[in-house]
Amino acid sequence: MPNVYAVIMAGGVGSRFWPRSREKSPKQLLEIVNKETMIQSTVKRISDLIEPKNILIVTNKLQKPMVMKQLPQIPTANVIVEPQVRNTAPCIGLASLFVHQNDPEAVMVVLPSDHIMQDEEEFRRVLRLAAWVAYESGKLITVGIQPSRPETGYGYIQFIDEDADHTNPYFTRGVYKVKTFAEKPNEATARQFIDSGDFLWNSGMFIWRADAILREIRHLLPELDEELSKINDAIGTDSYDQVVETSYRMIRSISIDYGVMEKTKDVYVIKGNFGWSDVGSWDEVYRIAGKDEHGNSVTGRTHLQQTKNTLVYAGDKFVATIGVEDLIVIATDNAVLVCRQGKSQEVKEIVDYLRRKQMNDLL
């Protein structure tokens, strides 16, 4: 078996869960779905598969203390800090250096820190298969989620559902070649994707060998590679922090999808049928939440009268509702959100407003 590492990307400063998510407490550090924080669930979910010393967390300076507090089992040295937000390619590149120094042939499982999987056993089965294929083939592997609706908020992956030329030795194992990556579609296109049967949601989960991803970065993102080389040389030296700081000023923001996945050949995709959710909005939280017979889902001290299909998070407050339906009500220490179901994407605009007005106590 290959040496398997997890790289958990935890630097997000999401604004979609305002008023709960704040700069100092982004979604991945909150108990959004469970009694654990999302990053705690993410680590726990893979703990049968990957031991703590092989789990790397990439975060930022502001969040590092909370990450370490929430994940005491992870060695401090495994918490990697990015000095700036530069999207996923630099984040993954940086983590790859650490894995590569330990074992160039080690497989990295790259995971967002704030997704959920309902069938965790199946999730681990997929990761095991992916790790094995990634190790043996040296290819880049991604996980595509079987779509359940024409979602316009995700990217899509089209796969090749045949092996006519017998160039895919993993075809019979349910590992497909990627035909193309598609950007977030409009609704009509999303419906076509669903109807075609050969499109999957892009989950943002990747599995590959450290040497494979660094090789692709070298070919496709030479500027990033140049800075990563400098950082690589500094790992373990006193100048490391300074070098990372300087390099990150040079590194431009680019996603691993756009920078690598869409441009490289021979990417494989494995279908994920494990009840995945990116928990991307309050609407999605309501969708996946347990509900009572009136369709309400409540957390905290609440009293709902004549209320239907409503999500309530009371925080340390008491929330009462009367005669309402299809609402999202989120109460926190200093802010309250009341949002119609289906509109929670627009929470970002509230946060934009608060930034414009410099209402920092609410950010």
Place this chain on the structure above:
Amino acid sequence: MPNVYAVIMAGGVGSRFWPRSREKSPKQLLEIVNKETMIQSTVKRISDLIEPKNILIVTNKLQKPMVMKQLPQIPTANVIVEPQVRNTAPCIGLASLFVHQNDPEAVMVVLPSDHIMQDEEEFRRVLRLAAWVAYESGKLITVGIQPSRPETGYGYIQFIDEDADHTNPYFTRGVYKVKTFAEKPNEATARQFIDSGDFLWNSGMFIWRADAILREIRHLLPELDEELSKINDAIGTDSYDQVVETSYRMIRSISIDYGVMEKTKDVYVIKGNFGWSDVGSWDEVYRIAGKDEHGNSVTGRTHLQQTKNTLVYAGDKFVATIGVEDLIVIATDNAVLVCRQGKSQEVKEIVDYLRRKQMNDLL
């Protein structure tokens, strides 16, 4: 001119403005409509007419400190404490003793502490007229509000719109004899009342001489009169507090409407056309509030997106709404209410729930 006193009834422990109104801060002590509290507005409204030394406030022990703090111009001796809540007849009877001891022929203007009048000049004109008629005639006078809708939440007063037998010397001044008092009607009856043209809303405001109301209490409520006599003898003595305490244990709850007004003869009513509101619910607050072009009325730090016809009180919190309409959103220190417009009468049930559950931090 008669010597005129005001008696402001301020002992209410209303639950209809939860979560703002609490046991220690009932509606009359809150800034519900203005930047002044309702009792401050009530006193200010009559201050052209009645000087502070002639304004009596009847309240309870819990609220007395706040009453005195909010109304520093009122002499401490004028703040009368009822040891128990016993409805309006005992409250008015008790205050009448104090007025009567000063001047038996003095006119008392009995006012709730938590109503508003949009046309305060007209309100004072009505009070002046009523005080003059009450003084001269020795009759009981009440103020009836010209109804604007078939409200089922108020009692009604039917008046006699003629003076066929020339027994009403004030008829030409717009002072009518009362034909009957009617309890809160159902909607069909309320519509009949409105259509008939001779029904007014019972405002709970009364004007009479101290000797007149005490005489009526003596005839109609002899048990109350007996206790009031004991209290009357104790006024100004060291035993006063003890006597009031003991008497109030004997006194039964009864409203001045049921105990006196509905049973006595020769009651006069003056029509009030001064934009009266009893501000009886959050719905009523929204009805009388100033609104922006989307029909929203907000107090405090808020940001409303795609929101219509919504009342928001943010307290010291920040409240954001997205895509909602016809709501009432009230945020306080430890509780949030989200209520459909038209449903705010049911706020009482929330308070009942909190009492049953003994959630005292929310009461």
